Amino acid sequence: MLHTFSTQKWNETFTDAEQQQTIQSLENGGIIFFPELKFVLTEQEQQFLSPDIADPHAKNISYHADKLWGMQHLSDTGHQQLKSMLARFSHDAHEFIKATLPQYAKHLIIARTSYRPVQICGRVTSYRKDDKRLHVDAFPSAPNQGKRILRVFCNINPHGEERVWRVGEPFDKVARQFLPKINRPIPGSASLLRLLKITKSYRTAYDHYMLQMHNRMKADENYQKRAEQQEIRFPSGSTWIVQTDDVSHAAMQGQYVLEQTFYLPVTAMRDQSRSPLRILERILKQELV
Ligand SMILES: O=C(O)CCC(=O)C(=O)O
Ligand SMILES: [Fe+2]
Numbered sequence: 001m002l003h004t005f006s007t008q009k010w011n012e013t014f015t016d017a018e019q020q021q022t023i024q025s026l027e028n029g030g031i032i033f034f035p036e037l038k039f040v041l042t043e044q045e046q047q048f049l050s051p052d053i054a055d056p057h058a059k060n061i062s063y064h065a066d067k068l069w070g071m072q073h074l075s076d077t078g079h080q081q082l083k084s085m086l087a088r089f090s091h092d093a094h095e096f097i098k099a100t101l102p103q104y105a106k107h108l109i110i111a112r113t114s115y116r117p118v119q120i121c122g123r124v125t126s127y128r129k130d131d132k133r134l135h136v137d138a139f140p141s142a143p144n145q146g147k148r149i150l151r152v153f154c155n156i157n158p159h160g161e162e163r164v165w166r167v168g169e170p171f172d173k174v175a176r177q178f179l180p181k182i183n184r185p186i187p188g189s190a191s192l193l194r195l196l197k198i199t200k201s202y203r204t205a206y207d208h209y210m211l212q213m214h215n216r217m218k219a220d221e222n223y224q225k226r227a228e229q230q231e232i233r234f235p236s237g238s239t240w241i242v243q244t245d246d247v248s249h250a251a252m253q254g255q256y257v258l259e260q261t262f263y264l265p266v267t268a269m270r271d272q273s274r275s276p277l278r279i280l281e282r283i284l285k286q287e288l289v
Contacts, residue, residue, distance in 0.1 A: 001030060001167060002030070002032075002033045002232065003021065003022070003030050004035060005018065005022075005034050007037050008036045008038075009037075010093075010095055011099065019102060019103075022100045022241075023101055023103060023270055024270075026241065026243060027271055028274065029171060029274075031241070031242045031247065032242075033239075033240045034240065035235060036238070037238065038238075039089055039092065039156055039239070041156065044081060045081065045082075045085045046158070047081075048115070049156075049256060051118045051119065052072075053071050053072060053073055054072070054118050058070030059129060060114040060115065061082070061115040061116070061117070062112050062113065062114050063083060063086035063087065063112070063115075064112045066087075068082060068086065085115075087113075089113060089154070090110070090113040094108075094262075097150070097241070097262065101241075104150070104264055104268055107268035108150075108268075109263040111261040111262060111263055113258070113260050113261075114258070114259045114261075116257045116258075117255065119254070119255040120132065120252065120253055120255070121253040121254075127218050127219055128218060131250060131251045132252055133224055133250055134218075134248050135214050135217045135250065136174065136213060136246065136248055136249075137245050138210035138213065140198075140199075140211055141199055142199070142201070143199055143203040143204060143211075144201075144263055145204050145206065145207065145289050146204070146206045146265075146277035147263040147265055147266065148243055148246075148263065148264040148266060148269070148275060149243060149244050149245040149263065150242075151242055151244050151262070152262075153239065153240050153241075153242070153259045154257065154258045154259075155235065155236045155237065155239075155254065156237075157256045158236070160235075161256075162234060162235050162253070162254060163233070163236075163251065163254030163257055164232075164234075164251070165232045165234065165249055165252065166231055166250040166252060168248030168249065169227055169229075169248055171246045171276055175213065175276075175279055175283055176283065178212070178213045178217065179280070179284065182209060184208075190203045190208075204288060204289045205286075206276075209280055210276065210280075224250075227248075231252075234254075236256075246275070266278065277289065
């Protein structure tokens with residue numbers, strides 16, 4: 001499950017053998033883990049180590065295309081400084097993916113950066129938004145037409161608190177369990193969602209099945225308890241890379257994490273037959289994008 005590397009620098013070079021290991025591990029549903037790779041905040045950035053700067057209505061503080069949202073109570077200067085911190089993390093995470101997974105580098109699409117200063121444990125939210133329940137990622141308003149969701153997480157907790165995850169069954173097993181309960185997409189619904197601006201791009205049949213799996217996994221209390229799962233504790237000062245469309249996960253406890261999302265076309269994979277897109281297509285015996 002975890003493949004551990006002793007990397008300490010965001011711009012470290014990886015040997016050919018290590019690059020083979022990282023890509024293989026990731027495409028087999030593993031998590032690549034860097035227990036000694038820290039993101040060090042400047043003295044000025046440490047002012048952001050407080051949950052009070054997060055807008056309680058937003059899930060996270062987000063940064064993309066030079067815009068910041070999901071924050072509150074910041075002066076103009078604070079706003080700029082927090083934006084710079086997220087931009088700096090985004091840059092480091094991108095450099096790091098180029099080093100660890102160079103085969104992916106030129107195909108990567110840089111998506112949102114997030115900062116999560118709120119303690120997860122005890123946070124109350126609707127079941128669909130509740131990441132304390134096992135799920136595979138699928139974004140309701142941002143369909144990705146089969147592209148992989150590749151994420152870099154870094155625990156920056158200043159009090160040594162771990163980020164505690166549960167990791168569930170392999171994607172193929174999750175899919176075989178939930179697909180039989182999911183209806184086909186309603187013809188015309190994807191165009192309507194796009195027209196009404198509910199989705200930012202076209203919700204393909206793939207996106208429909210992924211979102212339904214995400215929702216049904218979270219809704220199923222029995223599944224949450226009974227599914228095969230294991231706890232993983234990511235220490236503060238550690239970093240991990242995971243494809244969250246494929247790896248069933250739940251975040252149970254922890255505070256202060258930075259995260260960078262990338263999208264990757266399946267054609268950039270070494271073995272695209274392992275992608276959720278191709279797995280769902282094999283099970284359903286039809287093209288989904
Ligand atoms: O915040 C975390 O540790 C992970 C939450 C989660 O499920 C996600 O970001 O997809
Ligand atoms: Fe998730």
